[in-house]
Amino acid sequence: MTGITTYGEKRLVLISGRAHPELAANVASELDVEIVPTTAYDFANGEVYVRFAESVRGADAFVLQSHTAPINQWIMEQLIMVDALKRASVKQITAILPFYGYARQDKKHRGREPISARLVADLFKTAGADRLMSVDLHAAQTQGFFDGPVDHLWAMPILVDYVRGRVNTENVTVVSPDAGRIRVAEQWAAKLGGGPLAFVHKTRDIHRPNQAVANRVVGEVEGRDCVLVDDLIDTGGTIAEAVRVLLHQGANSVIVAATHGVLSDPASQRLAECGASEVVVTDTLPIPPEKRFAQLKVLSIAPLLARAIREVFDDGSVTSLFDGNA
Template structure:
């Protein structure tokens, strides 16, 4: 499509890709592995794209792979507004599924009035994709409502193990909140069988009817994208959209 637009003499081409494919392959975990996130950026540029617009990249460094402007939007306000309206914020703990997303958990806490934060210590074998070993919960979650946050749910192995770890540590109930619902392989079955109270995602990816279940909530990302597109093309202010505070 980008190539067709370029050959039709389009003045400017912006690719709106709410979910950036291969985002987790942003570095080499072992020798002789591709950096597919960089390859995707190169393909967009070679085809003729001038600008990218994405939502919740797996790592912010991916913005540097594309030779041109990258509008990195955040679904954080959308997710926090929904979760904040459903729970008692005084008994809320934001849980990072690993130490690497603690800063995101801090932003959640800030938007939800300074609630507590915890994280789960986990290890991952680079030779085994989509699998992680969940260790202990770091932080007090006893009697609390926990919100496990992540950028995506792929096979749901890590998040469902996190739910079990939190419940076993005394959590009252657990909500999973993620931007991208990949839901590949056994994900839906794992989530249905887990002890999670609710799974909250956005529609950055289409979710077929067979992958929907009773406690799945899908929030629309359309207003965020619509506002960003309008502001970018009308030379308006997009700062709040990029820092996740709008």
């Protein structure tokens, strides 16, 4: 029987959608469990069919699915998996969304717009999820959209540990790609030795998605090794332009660090040509060979997800993974 069995017949089962099987396999390896055998396929009209090949009755089920392109298909597949688990009489369902689809649509900018991030949370609750788990939400307040516990995991320790070994911490300036993410940059700076901060002043047209213009840098970057940090990289235009502005204003080097490598075309080309010495992301989303480039470094998020799953399963503290406190 698949899963971890503890005292009192408590059992953990790991379910994976089809979006990112490599990540699911790595999480299963960290947990020392097998993924529940699942039949999943698409009908000719695009409808998704799912069936689990063994009993999951009474288990604590963790359903892992990365919301990558085609994002609507994979969200729907995960919702159907949650519904199937609920109808199979599992004890508790945790939906794991390493990258939360629609997270950027977390508020209304203009009238008659949706708040799609809230809708996604409502869909998972309706399907039967008792708990959500995600990594580096675009806006932390998205946790409040779900009517139940939400485990908000941070990839920063993984990224910081890697970047620390690539820079001279006495000459680092941490740079935010915009003023709105200065708080994250402050946390990075504290972990890298307390160096100065800077941010890129940019303008964005809300009528034109995925487009922003980096105008100038506010802060000390001349002669410094800069670490440009963000939660995600989509088309790469904002980040690539920010790297160019930093180098133009005298930065010695620029490392880009982000949790989610969405890398919609033409991001890979832009990042490869922008002048960054390295672009560091995690594998919350699959990055196929054709989107990889020489400067790209992909770090595994599987150990973090596995530790969080164990804490939830054992009724422990997920927060203790980050601050050392229960």
